[in-house]
Amino acid sequence: MEKQVHSIWAQFNGLLPVILGYVSQFLLALVVLFIGWKLINTVTRAMGRMMEASHIEPTLRGFLLSVVGLFLKALLFISVASMVGIATTSFVAVLGAAGLAVGMALQGSLANFAGGVLILLFRPFKVGDSITAGGSSGTVTSIEMFRTVLIDTSNEVIYVPNGTLSNNVVVNSSQSERILGSVSLLIDYQDDLDKARSLLLGLTEGDSLILKTPAPSVSFSPKPANIQVTLGFWCAPGNVTPLVGKYSEAAIKILQREGYRLGVTARTAT
Known part of the structure; x- marks a missing residue:
């Protein structure tokens, strides 16, 4: 019995350095994991403050911080696993191959994703x-x-x-402070051009939504069977559509009332 106890004690003494080595490696890995996790959180918070100061879109800011955080934490886990003796080479190779396969399968979606990042970044x-x-x-x-x-x-x-x-x-x-709106109509070659210019310019007088500089203008362009007369005016971007609609109707009515022979009408907004 005493011999068996001595044998067990001898085996334990032989294994003790190995056990202590594994325990020390495990404790060191836990310390590295704890400190690394804290550092990653600190870095991502600092990045978030920098992005907020740079007025980066909240959607893009949250996404980038999530990606950076996940990437750094994945590297931390791989490093900690290697410290305790876990082979990570095969795991990294399999992960890389899986990422490549997913990337090939989702080329279109990844292109749209990259486009979204660029749009949110450069605005x-x-x-x-x-x-x-x-x-x-x-x-x-x-x-x-x-x-x-x-x-x-x-x-x-x-x-x-x-x-x-x-x-x-x-x-x-x-993004422009002003935009050109235009209304085009077709009149007959026998119609009075000077009068048409006066009538159309008179429509815009007193309209506070139309800029005075550059001033509204009327131009004429010859066509095979008609003359195209165009009323052009500058306004804020948000006003161009309602103004084009308003003056298209007003131009038709006033020219018809004055006896102009109108051709096919066309409306444009540039």
Whole structure:
């Protein structure tokens, strides 16, 4: 019995350095995990304050902070696992291969996601702006990570992929302080041009929504069977659509009342 006790004690003494080594490694890993976790939270909070001071969009700010935080914490867990003797090489290789496969399968979605990040970062337009892009026009109601939502003049909702917006020409009418509105009509070659100019310019007099500088103007362009007369005026971007509608009707009525022979009418807003 005494020999067995001595044998067990001898085996324990032999294993003791190994156990103490594993315990010390485990405790060190816990300390690194605790300190690293605190440092990551501190870094992400500091980044959040810097982004807020730089007036980065809240949606983009939250997303970037989440990505950075998850990436740093993943690196921390891998480092801690290697400290306690867990082989991480195979795990990293499998994770990388899985990420590559997912990226290949979601190319279109990732392009839209990247476009959303670029839009939120560089802000070529914001919510409330009137834009034209990708064959669609409307007012921006929301900018999401994968798409931008517009509402057009018919109150229809348009969903435009952010990849399309970031890789094509975007016309932002709201960024200009003024925009040119125009109303075009077709009159006969026998009609009085000077009188037409006077009548159309008279329509805009006293309208506070139309800018005085540059002043409204009337131009004439010859067509095969008619003369195109165009009333042009400058106004704020948000007023161009209602003003074009207003003066299209007013121009038709006043010219008809004065005996002008109108051709096919056309309305434009540039």
